[in-house]
Amino acid sequence: MSDKIRQEQLFHIMKQKHIGLGTDDTTKDEFFTQIHRDTYSSIVNHSALLEYTMISSPHDTKAETKLQMIEKMCVDYTNEHY
Incomplete structure (x- = not known):
């Protein structure tokens, strides 16, 4: 019984450190996001x-490429189908 409690405590600690850590209830769309x-x-x-990404993209500077990547991070993928 104490092992299960310890496991849950470790999971909550890891969840605080790593935001993207999923659970049993994590959907496929949330996982892909x-x-x-x-x-x-x-x-x-x-x-x-x-x-490397800047060279292959139409942007001229690293700052523009970085801004584009940050904007893409804000996109919600839960409504798209894979």
Whole structure:
């Protein structure tokens, strides 16, 4: 019984650290939204990945590319079908 309580406590601690951590009730759409946001966040926060993305995009500067990525992070994917 104490193992189950300890597991729940660890899960809540991890949930506070990592916002995108799902639960049993997480829907497919919520999961995909978190994956998209995590991907864009990784690209924005790594200079080399951001530069690589900038080269392949129509934007001229890293700042424009970064702004576009941040705007894409705000999109809600729950209404789209995959």
